Amino acid sequence: MYWLLRAPPGTAADIAAALTTLEQSVKECSVCCDLTPDDPCARCRSTKRDESVVVVIEHPQDILAFERSGDYRGRYHVLHGAISPLDGVGPDALRIRPLLERLRQGRITEVVLATDPDVEGDATALYLARLLRPIGVRVTRIAHGISVGTEIEFADAASLTRAFENRREL
Numbered sequence: 001m002y003w004l005l006r007a008p009p010g011t012a013a014d015i016a017a018a019l020t021t022l023e024q025s026v027k028e029c030s031v032c033c034d035l036t037p038d039d040p041c042a043r044c045r046s047t048k049r050d051e052s053v054v055v056v057i058e059h060p061q062d063i064l065a066f067e068r069s070g071d072y073r074g075r076y077h078v079l080h081g082a083i084s085p086l087d088g089v090g091p092d093a094l095r096i097r098p099l100l101e102r103l104r105q106g107r108i109t110e111v112v113l114a115t116d117p118d119v120e121g122d123a124t125a126l127y128l129a130r131l132l133r134p135i136g137v138r139v140t141r142i143a144h145g146i147s148v149g150t151e152i153e154f155a156d157a158a159s160l161t162r163a164f165e166n167r168r169e170l
Contacts, residue, residue: 025037033077034078053110054099078095110137110139112140144159
């Protein structure tokens with residue numbers, strides 16, 4: 001607030017106008033449910049992305065983490081939350097129906113569940129896995145464990161357990 005009061009005249013009005021424009025120009029992509037100025041979004045329109053693999057994430061900002069890695073070139077699906085009974089959020093509050101519609105088109109062969117590694121994210125991944133398996137699509141979950149660069153002595157018990165459970169052969 002103090003920064004804004006010391007800013008040059010008109011700064012607060014410029015910020016307010018930008019926020020109003022943002023609210024009016026951003027909409028939900030009808031394919032992946034990401035927030036975008038265009039519908040469908042650029043990722044869904046791209047012919048360079050692998051349309052057979054879809055990473056399911058909780059929030060639009062989670063896409064940025066995958067895009068920063070530069071390794072994933074598939075599609076996304078944004079749930080806009082996670083199942084959280086204590087907060088009154090059930091499966092019907094999430095963007096699951098559009099995901100099922102995409103799967104019915106038959107081009108998707110794998111769904112990667114990349115929900116957060118917490119109670120709500122795990123509950124959501126388990127719910128989706130049980131819902132999607134009968135459809136015949138491959139359902140996978142991103143691995144969890146110790147972050148690269150972390151010393152084992154400083155890792156928490158849950159991360160160590162997950163790292164051990166998700167070990168792979170070398």
